[in-house]
Amino acid sequence: MGGNRPERGERETGEEKNFSLLLCNGGRKKMMQGAFLGLALLVFLGNLMMWIIMPTFTYYLKWLPQLLAHTNSTFFDIQGTIMLNFTLPILFIGVIGCFYIHLGKDASQHNNVQRRDYLKAVRQPKIIKALGIVTWIELLFVAAFVVLCVWYFAAFIHYHFSTISIYAASKGVQVWQAKIDRVALVIGLTGNICLTFLFYPVTRRSSILPMLGLTSEGSIKYHIWLGHITMLLFTAHGLLYILFWALSHRLYEMVKWDPHYVSNIAGEISLVMGLTIWITTIPGIRRKMFELFFYTHYLYIGFMAFFTLHTGIFYACIMLPGFYLFLVDRYLRFLQSTQNVRLNSARILPCQTFELNFSKTPGLKYSPTSIMFINVPTISKLQWHPFTVTSNSNLEEDTISAIIKCEGSWTKKLYDVMSSPTPVDSLQVSVEGPYGPAQTSYLRHDALVMISGGSGITPFISIIKELIFMSSVRNQKTPKVLLITIFKNSSHLSILDLLLPLSPTTSFTISNLDIQIEAYITRDTKPTIMLENPEPARAVWFKPKTSDVPISSILGQNSWLWLAAIISGSFFIYLLLVGVLYQYYVYPMDHGSNKVFPYYTRALLNVLFICFGIVISASAAFLWNKKQIGREAKHIQDSSRSYANVTVTNDQHQELESFPRKSLNTSINTYYFRRPDLKRILMEIEGSSVGVLASGPKSLRHDVAAICSGLPNNVTFDSNSFNW
Template identity: 30%
Template sequence: MAVEDLHSALISNGGGYAKHSEQKSFLVSLAKWVLKSAMWLIFVAWIALFFIIPTDFGSTFYTDWVAATDGTLFGETGSILLLYSAPIIVIAFLAVPYIIFFGEDEEELQQKKKKAKFSLWTFPVLVDGPLGVVSAAEMIGIILFIVFVLSALYSYTVANFEMLPSYGDDLTEGEKRTFMLQMSAYCFGLIVLSCLAFLFLPIARGSILLRLIDIPFEHATRYHVWLGNLIFFLVTMHGLCYMIVWMVRGIIPSEVIEWKSDGGANLAGIICYGFFLLIWVTTLPPVRKRYFELFYYTHQLYVMFVIFLALHIGGVNLSKAAGGIFLFMLDRFLRFCQSRKTVNIVSATCFPCGTVKLVLPKPANLRYNALGFIFLQVKNISSLQWHPFSVSSSPLNGKYHLEVLIKTVGEWTTKLMDTVSKTSAEDSEIQLPHTPTYQIMASVEGPYGHESPYYLRYEKLVLVAGGSGISPFLAILSDILYRIKKKKPCLPQHVLLVWAIKTSNELSLLSTVDMGSMDFSDRLNIEIQAYVTRESECPVEDVKLFEATSCSVFSFSKGATMSVLTGTGNKLWAGTYVIASTIGFVFALSLLDIFYINPYSIDAWWYLGLLYVICMVASVLIFGGLTIGLWHLWERKTSFREASEENGENGGLVQSNGGLTGKDVYQKTLISATTIQYGHRPNFSEIFGSLSEHFAQVDVGVFVCGPPTLQSSVAKECRSQNLGRRRKGNSPIFHYNSHSFDL
């Protein structure tokens, strides 16, 4: 009887524990839903605000809102700041606990989709044209912006016609047109301010907002480009309309040099437009691709653009776009602090195809995903140039290093190849191995990328690469293999790699992935289709196609690893940095109002705008800088503790010997998995048609990295297959994902 009682008690306790777990799970789900709903509600209300303000109702609301805060500490500036910029800052605040406690882990990512279904983000709508490949979600955003601009212009024009009689009843037709043009110019300026609220958000590389929606910087950059072109058009119309009005009235010289204290400083606006024009011209594809350095250096003039923008529109109007500018400042200062650290490149390997593999040291506690990328500066080549490269290694393959593949295609990459060759030649003359006479020094920003390894949500993967675009896919292959090897969650079971290359010697890049001695055939099916477009037949023996290196450089690095202040790094410290800097900004603005602006009745527009920018910069430097300092000390301590727990592995040294573990086994597996075709390009219609026949109703992740023509071809085929899915019945859904990074 006692045994039965004990058994009953154990069951009772187990049931109580299960009930407690269910309650805890429910509370967690509820908290996640509340946070997510709150962010969505704020975001929708913020977007609606821009549509409402130009209307009569919005104009009345705006006037009442400003009047309600009249006479308070922050006055009209604080009122507009709270209305326009506070929502996006509040979302950033709420994003901190959300990504810390409720971010998707690998198990949730793989269990998220039980049934194949379409996604707005991965369904290509436009595949040809000036915008490149545009997904359904991106198309919705584009339409919203177009609707906003057109509706705002309409509302402002109607309001201007209603205001026209207030200028006098005896106006001639010419004077009426002049007044209408003047008011239209002002309205263009108001629309520009609304668009500026979004301009800087996509280019904050490690932004907490981009991490929240899991859109990496290389994807968001195109949104910045689209907005930049739209804003440039609106700014040009704003200035052109004013110039025509001044010309008609014959007051051009005096108005051009006007620097008003109770309104817009015209000269500051013209200087601001000059910087904007210079930036925009260098972003045009013919200029950017041929003179990348000119494009890069000219883009740094955004600092002068923001300063003269503030001088032109004043603190009140700048408050409308302050949220995005402030978040970008936070990201830029964090990147500046990270890039100050210099590391020695552990090893550099030259491949016959003109590609260099660099192995960079990293701390053990630096986290990133396989589709990450870094910005690299090599001190031996240039102290100013930064270039983006995809990480070609898995975060699971090497606790203390990461790898990048760099194709020799320009002046900078050619110099890098020459530097590696020079170092290799000098090292070969030294008797002692691994004692380089010529160190290769580098600085690193990143790694950046997706917050989660989203390629794991697909059971079937199709990787399409063009030339050096193979780099991120080598990271995916390596990551999947290591996950299987270490028995970590890994959904992909079939991987098809389609690789278009010019010459067969590029096939040697496949040797960078180490499969070891394990047999993965029962867990993973890897198929590689290589298309050599500029050769009609195999020029050498098959085994030589996988020849790994022509020269290598080896070095040791003790403690000189890249900084942990990264876009996909510690979530808690990244959130603390944003919150502390924002609180610091409010504190600095309060002190400025209490001790200077209000006591001395400072009311000059241009001066208030300048003070406003100074407050933002000061809060980032002081409060943000203090947080970064504490972050750095904490990470250093954590890194040291983790290194100590490694039981003296490598004696605290980061070492790479450039060897390929299990090379012979891997080459045999690779050759059996690779089909090489010469003299033609891949036929995507045939490839995707075959996949559609063999795969049942399942989500197929299609990833593309290559030139725009390759992206368009693959996106067009994905769209065609998805649209024809009803005719085929039980067929897969192809989800298009681009990993191409084109600055």
């Protein structure tokens, strides 16, 4: 009553107008994004120039004296000069990145249609045994990084060897022994370059990686490479110094803690912690004793703390920005993980796979292929496991879902809890995320080929749902989709039921999407009895506690603007505290000589100031947004209860489970006891732009990448494979 409700056609017209307005604004936002990206590139090139010039005579004899003369002050001492050259530029880029992502988040799916990819040729995959799947552009950056490290090492060797005789005489050792000393030092300095970049790939809420078209989950391989190189160089650094001390009869140096210079024992403690982490990354140990690998990684806290005590805060400021941004992200993750989220239901599939359905706030938007980390304290209080989000924030406004397959002890225990004949009424769950790419490029292609093995289909479910939304609501032209799935048994075909939204009454249908599904069963020779008479998925409903909250963005809808404020505010607090310390305590004591106030005390206070600034700024932002999100959450407090009441009857339950299969049957071809001829299939795909995505076992992804590398340039392989 009360008023006329708008018809569906009128609603769609309004949505089309909003979309047109979005496209108009998108052009302006793209220009602003380009300006921010150009500014970030300019600042980075300036910072890179400082890295290149630092190991030369020009820097120490000309640049550094001038920099100190113009920037040294009683507020920050020489630390201010170092932060100005190496710390502030990267943090500034981090803030710029926040604005860049904020401008692009609304139009990430709509402004990239049929945009020409000028870097397509260099993005083609190449298989290198030691590195896995890499693109030519990745190889270019790897080569540039290696050149930087080689230059840094060679230039510093030249710098130190030019006065080696004088240095040897001052130390009272022979020249060849002094050379071992200097080589050990330079190897350590080169290792610091790798340490500087080590934490960028594992910063999940990174504002820098998206500007490079990267995501944290897709950049883990860079963290692995950098970790190996870092520990190799630091180990050589430590062993060479021990050799030098032994040859010069100075082994007492191993336990020396110089209050006004390098602390050797702090460096040794840091190295031992780093070696412990490094050993547990050996593939055999990591796979067989994952918990040991996982828990050992927490030693990074001690590793970085003792590294700072070893080098002193002056030099630690050079590698500070990457670790600083990581600490901001890590503390925000901690704040999110302290909340218990509202788990509404679970769907148990007949293939030892289950779907968890959580309540979320409507304001939480995420992109396809996003992941979230899940913790269930009743199984393990410390273990967090990543799972791909299979729901779509446009189709399922109040729900976020993830599929979990039994492939380890943790997932097996959780499956036993879910599939128990007497399931629990509620389950305490915490999450971090979701995290996903800032932009996606699926609409750029005429055709999409998705090739999955086993549970690798999960990221493709979210992509297909996004394409359904784009074709149904936006009325956009979507690419032709070919989904090739490879399963061991027929029972795994039930996963395909999850390709559509849960509700059978939804207005979004797959009929507008040109999709073909080719399912290959490798072990069964014919349809099983289970497939001919499929067992419906079993729904398990939970009764969330009143204290459980819907999943929401930790910093609200304007999360990137808040992140920029946190980075800026926390660093301002840090600078303020450091300035007060130096001006009113350190400088009156040593008058800039750095010979009275101990280095280790200075380093410890700086570490405490950094943590204090981050905790204050991030906590304030979190609490402010928690209040705002709480108001939004009130509107969906009863959603899980009402949803459960709708689907509780047997007839409705059968309708719910049969609807997706009926809609998809016409699009599915099933082949038994066969594997797909991927090369033939990919060569037969027509289109001026064909996107190929692979997800699943390593061997499958490598096979697809190898095939794509030999195909024409109209075929583009997505090298950001979905494996953690």
